[in-house]
Amino acid sequence: MNIILLGPPGAGKGTQADRLVKERGMKQLSTGDMLRAAVKAGTPTGLKAKAVMDAGQLVSDEIVSGIIGDALDAMPADQGAIFDGYPRTQAQAVSLDEILSARGRKLDHVIELVVDEDKLVERIVGRYTCANCGAGYHDTFKQPKVAGTCDVCGHHEFKRRPDDNEETVRTRMAEYRAKTQPILPYYEAKGLVAKVDGMADIDHVGAAIDAILGDK
Numbered sequence: 001m002n003i004i005l006l007g008p009p010g011a012g013k014g015t016q017a018d019r020l021v022k023e024r025g026m027k028q029l030s031t032g033d034m035l036r037a038a039v040k041a042g043t044p045t046g047l048k049a050k051a052v053m054d055a056g057q058l059v060s061d062e063i064v065s066g067i068i069g070d071a072l073d074a075m076p077a078d079q080g081a082i083f084d085g086y087p088r089t090q091a092q093a094v095s096l097d098e099i100l101s102a103r104g105r106k107l108d109h110v111i112e113l114v115v116d117e118d119k120l121v122e123r124i125v126g127r128y129t130c131a132n133c134g135a136g137y138h139d140t141f142k143q144p145k146v147a148g149t150c151d152v153c154g155h156h157e158f159k160r161r162p163d164d165n166e167e168t169v170r171t172r173m174a175e176y177r178a179k180t181q182p183i184l185p186y187y188e189a190k191g192l193v194a195k196v197d198g199m200a201d202i203d204h205v206g207a208a209i210d211a212i213l214g215d216k
Contacts, residue, residue: 007113113198
């Protein structure tokens, strides 16, 4: 089974993709990660990408398609793929159909994690972690049991990601709407889109996705 997970940064795509990898044996294909890996490995496509990036240019759809094709070729035929960060445009969506078809695969579902922007901003801006063990906390939803002390390791220092601020989060939301949401009509016309409440708790979101995907 091959699926696309859509949703703005902070919607929980990574958490759900990790769960699908563990529970269903799927493989997450993140274009950014694959691009870096191909460049590091010095594959033919990776060398093309490196030349383009070294010149300060954006990597073309053709190169990204090549990297996705290479990744699919390296996977067992019966292993499902989760596409993350691709496609972002209708041209890429058409290209993905061709890449899959050439390998006897098809896209089964496009799942969008729908969020409330204001609540998502609150969710992201309020999060912080223990500087020692990385345990996660939140200003509103999950504070340490003892103020200033990590529940897990007892450390007293905490940190926040520098881009977890309202301005950055809203900018990323706007980018998502502008770049990613335009592909939804293409997939809606094919009857592939299902929407899940991304603001629900992790287990409920996971159960909703499992209901869409069917038996493991």
